[in-house]
Amino acid sequence: MAEMIKLFVNGEEVEVEKGKNLIDAVAAVGIEIPHFCYHPALGADGNCRMCLVGIEDGRPPLVPACKTPAAEGMKVLLDADHIKKIQHDVMELEFINHPTDCPICDQAGECKLQDYYMEYEQTESRMRVPQMLKRKALDFGGGVIHDQERCVLCTRCVRFLRKITKTGELGAVNRGDSTCIEIFPGRPINNRYGLNVVDICPVGAMTSKDFRFHQRVWFLKRAESICHGCARGCNIMVDHNKEKYKDDIIYRLRPRHNEQVNGYFMCDEGRMTYKSENKNRLTTFTIGTTEKTLDKVLAEAKQRLASSTKKLFLISPDASLEQMAAVQALAKKHNAAVSGFSLGYIKKGDGDDYLVRDDKAANRKGLELLGIDCTKKRFEAALKEADLFINFASDLALSYDEKKLEPLLRSTCIINCATHPGILDNRADFTIAIKSWSEYHGVIVNCDSIAQKFVGGVIKNITLPDITEVAGRLGGPVEDRKTAWALVRQQITALQEVQQPEELPAAGLKLTKNEAAK
Known part of the structure; x- marks a missing residue:
């Protein structure tokens, strides 16, 4: 049984698990600290600066929540004006070269950038110079399509392929506003778990060749199921929809978190088993x-x-x-x-x-x-x-x-x-x-x-x-x-x-x- 401690978030006392970083600790009690680069399975990277919070204990004015462990009696500030201003500024920086193409982006409806814009930004861009143009619709292999203009450089995809699959097909190249995610020459994504980079991408930079442009996510119904592809029994979400005059069909399977079974991920073979559920079925x-x-x-x-x-x-x-x-x-x-x-x-x-x-x-x-x-x-x-x-x-x-x-x-x-x-x-x-x-x-x-x-x-x-x-x-x-x-x-x-x-x-x-x- 994990040791529980009490701390204060915006003046309200909450009980959280000792030792967890602040993002995970307060998420367990329903409080979200905005972030792009942090992922529980990949650890803290601290490059997005979206999760900066205030700690009233003499520390520096702001600290990254992803790298700050929860401690007894800690007083955490999330909604102070100067913190909101920092988050607003981070969002403004992200939007300097980001294409506002939400109506045609496959991630619309489940995009963190979109969600945070509605909460922290909602202002017109002050940029009066042309945007930095980058390459679009790059085939990275493994069924993954990459849009460099939409990328927020959280490096989740890079870290996944280094830490989880240990195949390392992706890297961040160049410097400054020219930085982008690329495959290494002659080394496309080629492993059994490559499509997980689509799931962990917080924006529309990584999309699935199999799913993109087939269905808007707000039309999908979801069922919590178990993958039947092998004996592992990965927890999955079945995303399906029944359109007018058509049959109810599955559009994609996504991993569902279960720490003692599959963690946050699933294999690509299991992900594609939905196709046999839709086609060539006996019905008589x-x-x-x-x-x-x-x-x-x-x-x-x-x-x-x-x-x-x-x-x-x-x-x-x-x-x-x-x-x-x-x-x-x-x-x-x-x-x-x-x-x-x-x-x-x-x-x-x-x-x-x-x-x-x-x-x-x-x-x-x-x-x-x-x-x-x-x-x-x-x-x-x-x-x-x-x-x-x-x-x-x-x-x-x-x-x-x-x-x-x-x-x-x-x-x-x-x-x-x-x-x-x-x-x-x-x-x-x-x-x-x-x-x-x-x-x-x-x-x-x-x-x-x-x-x-x-x-x-x-x-x-x-x-x-x-x-x-x-x-x-x-x-x-x-x-x-x-x-x-x-x-x-x-x-x-x-x-x-x-x-x-x-x-x-x-x-x-x-x-x-x-x-x-x-």
């Missing part, structure tokens, strides 16, 4: 090749399930804990085998020592905690004997090609629940399109055994069921998420006190070893 329900209503398909599939004798259910390692529990309950009722086999999701050697993991399954820990077998031997043995096989959204194409899979299926009746077309399309007797992770709420457990909740905010024009609903309508005892969560709590001891998934801490709940109930 079929018996054989004939399209039917969902009710008709589920009714006939339920009859086939009831009449079969040897059954195997395969659950995706990306499914939520609730969905896994619902499939388990259905299997128990029908005396069916359940497998979580997903060897193809593991790409050995693809992980790194930062965020990316070899295992591309988002919830393999969930399979372990619920006691679902994942071995290839048992899966193939059960599949060979099964007269009915239900695939709950697992991507078998990652583990088999059609030639190797066909002998295992033989004359098996296949019920395929899927989000996208796949290897079972031509063999499935029943196909049920289901929701993907961005469209339902759930809980997953990452590679470090942290249980995290996520929100599915995307609402498609075509209403699809999720795995929990399908399992219930096939005759299982679980028909909704609430009932499924009760089963999860019975099996995972650390979650027994969590009455509803929404009660999980925002940062997740760390599970210790051997958390599965006996």
Whole structure:
């Protein structure tokens, strides 16, 4: 537990964490000290001078808040006239050569320069000389576009590539008003985390080639979710919008801060997984090749399930804990085998020592905690004997090609629940399109055994069921998420006190070893 101290901000007493710099310390109690160059993950640089504050203890008139640790009894001045004047002057300096092109800037609506102008500046420029012109729309590689005229030289991007990725593709070159950010000759941004420089840029100098000019940020709806790109489970914000007469689609994924999982960042591969959520989705329900209503398909599939004798259910390692529990309950009722086999999701050697993991399954820990077998031997043995096989959204194409899979299926009746077309399309007797992770709420457990909740905010024009609903309508005892969560709590001891998934801490709940109930 961090030691707390009391200090005064503009005469008001507040309790903050001892040792933190003033920007972070007072931010925890809802007080913002304006700044450009400081970032919690990159440390203090002190070059923007926007965070200058007064300390009433005999120190120099003004000190940078980013480099001043909070101390007991400290008296901090933020709104004194001379401090406001300094902030006004810093803003005036920034605007001397800054193009006022907000209407066409991709950062409009989430730009710190724009926000601070409304608070500290709001005056006409006194400059009566031509502005310093610099280069625009520079392709820095890695999907990053740079506008030198918009840059405030906070050097966040430079420090990120030096301290975090340790690749150092960017640097500040030249001097005075000619200073600008550049890539080194022949060395464009070329690492797995390059697009994070777009997120940390406080203005519109760094933009994403993938996102720019596609959507105004004030139209976007936001859902707090978890990246399903690998077992790390990075916390993300899903930015999506449903325009008139169009479907609800995702425009970008952004990292969401969680200190014990991903910090402030995410990898570029995970960032681009939103594209598969928008494109090539299954949206129909079929018996054989004939399209039917969902009710008709589920009714006939339920009859086939009831009449079969040897059954195997395969659950995706990306499914939520609730969905896994619902499939388990259905299997128990029908005396069916359940497998979580997903060897193809593991790409050995693809992980790194930062965020990316070899295992591309988002919830393999969930399979372990619920006691679902994942071995290839048992899966193939059960599949060979099964007269009915239900695939709950697992991507078998990652583990088999059609030639190797066909002998295992033989004359098996296949019920395929899927989000996208796949290897079972031509063999499935029943196909049920289901929701993907961005469209339902759930809980997953990452590679470090942290249980995290996520929100599915995307609402498609075509209403699809999720795995929990399908399992219930096939005759299982679980028909909704609430009932499924009760089963999860019975099996995972650390979650027994969590009455509803929404009660999980925002940062997740760390599970210790051997958390599965006996």
